[in-house]
Amino acid sequence: MTSNEQHPSDEANPLRSLTLAQLRRRTSMKWRTYPADVLPLWVAEMDVPLAAPVVRAVTEAMELGDTGYPVGTAYAEVLAAFAGKRWGWDDLAVERTAIVPDVMLGVVEMLKLVTGPGDPVIVNPPVYPPFYEFVTHLDRRVVEAPLGADLRIDLGVLEEAFRRAVTGGGRAAYLLCSPHNPTGTVHTADELAAVAALAERYGVRVVADEIHAPVVTGPGARFVPYLSVPGAERGLALMSASKGWNLAGLKAALALAGPGAAADLARMPEEVGHGPSHVGVLAHTAALRDGTAWLDAVLAGIDENRRLLTRLLAEYLPGVVHRPGEATYLAWLDCRPLDLGDDPADVFLRRGRVALSSGIPFGTGGAGHLRLNLATSPEVITEAVRRMATAVD
DSSP states (O other): OOSOSOOOOOSOOGGGSOOHHHHTTOOSHHHHSSOTTSEEOOSSOOOSOOOHHHHHHHHHHHHHTOOSOOOSSHHHHHHHHHHHHHHOOOOOOGGGEEEESSHHHHHHHHHHHHOOTTOEEEEOSSOOTHHHHHHHHTTOEEEEOOOOTTSSOOHHHHHHHHHHHHTTSOOOEEEEESSOTTTOOOOOHHHHHHHHHHHHHHTOEEEEEOTTTTOBOSTTOOOOOGGGSTTOTTOEEEEOSHHHHTOTTSOOEEEEEOGGGHHHHHTSOGGGGGSSOHHHHHHHHHHHHHOHHHHHHHHHHHHHHHHHHHHHHHHHOTTSEEOOOSBSSEEEEEOGGGTOOSOHHHHHHHHHOEEOEESGGGOTTOTTEEEEEOOSOHHHHHHHHHHHHHHHO
8 A cells, every 4th residue: 555645746735826806705614604704713614715626527427417316436436536546545346336325324333233222332532422313313322432642542441442332232333434534643554453353353344434535634644444454354334526526515435345344335225326416426536537636635734734733723722732643634633732721722712703613512521621623724724713712712
C-alpha cells in the first residue's frame, strides 16, 4: 500500500476559490442554520466548487433527463479501481457490494443483518454523534469503549467491551469509525488486524464506517481498508465519495462485505437499493474515476489549513490543546484549560459568532471539547480563531 495518499496536483486549491458572499448564497444546512453574522465551521460540508468531472456528469444527466432509478455496478467498479491505485487494495470484490442510500443508512442496514433489537453495538467515543442516534433509533444498545489518552483505539478497553457485550450468548456488533471522526486518527494495519482478531475471538461482527477514507493528508499516513486486514473476512464496510468530494447532497454509498459476510449482504432487502439517487451514483462514479487531481488539490489545502490552525491557536488561544489528525477535514480541540465549561462551542457562538460542533454529543470524552471544520479558506479560519480569542478575553 502507498505510504501517503496525497499526490502532487497542478490544480488550484479549491478551498481558496469561493468568497464568503458566494458561499452565503448556498441554502444547505451549514449556511442556513445560523444568522449571517456567524462564521459556520461546524457541520461537515466543504467550502469548495465541485470537481469539474462531477459537474459534467450531473449536467449531462440533466440534459438527458437521466433521472430515473440506479442500476448496475459502475460505482463499485470505479471504487475498486480507486482502492487499488490509492490504497494498494486489489481485493475489493464488486460482486460483494451493494448500493445504499448513504453511509449511515447503510450502517443501519448492516446492523439489521447481524444484530437484533436490544443487542449491543460497541463504539469508540468521542465519536460521530449519529452513531448514537442511529443505533438507538434502531433499538440497539450503545456500549462505549472510549479511545485512549492518545486518541487511538485502546485494545484492552475494546476487549473488555466485547467480553461484556457477548456475555450471556447474545449477538453484538462493533461500529468502527475509520478514519476516526472527530480526532482524525488513521488506524494502522496492526491495530485493525488486532481488532479483527478480537472480533473473531468474541464473535462480534464489525461494521466499518470508512466514509473519510479518501481524506488522508498526514505525512506518511495511509488508510487501510478494514476488509483488507487478516481476520476481517466476516466484516462489513461502508464507503462513499461524499466526504472526499463534498457530495452529501447527492445521496449514494456502497456497502462492502468480506468473503465470510457475503451471505449476510445477500440478505439485504432489495428495496434498500431504491434509496440512492441515480444522479448521486453518477456523481460519485465520476468523482472516483476522474476527480483525483481535484481531490489531491483539496487535500493539500486541508493540510495547509491544519498547519495554519496550529499556528493561530498557538498565537491567539495557547490554552487550547490540539493534536492535529492525519485524516478528515476536522479538528478536535480540547478547550478545558480555558475553563469555559462543558460546552465551549456555545460560548464561542454567543460571544464570538463562530459556529462550531459541541463536543458533548460525541459521547464520553467530549465535554469541554469542540470540533472545527478545516475545509474552508485560510481567511475564514484566521477570522474564526480571532473571534474565538475575543470571546475569552
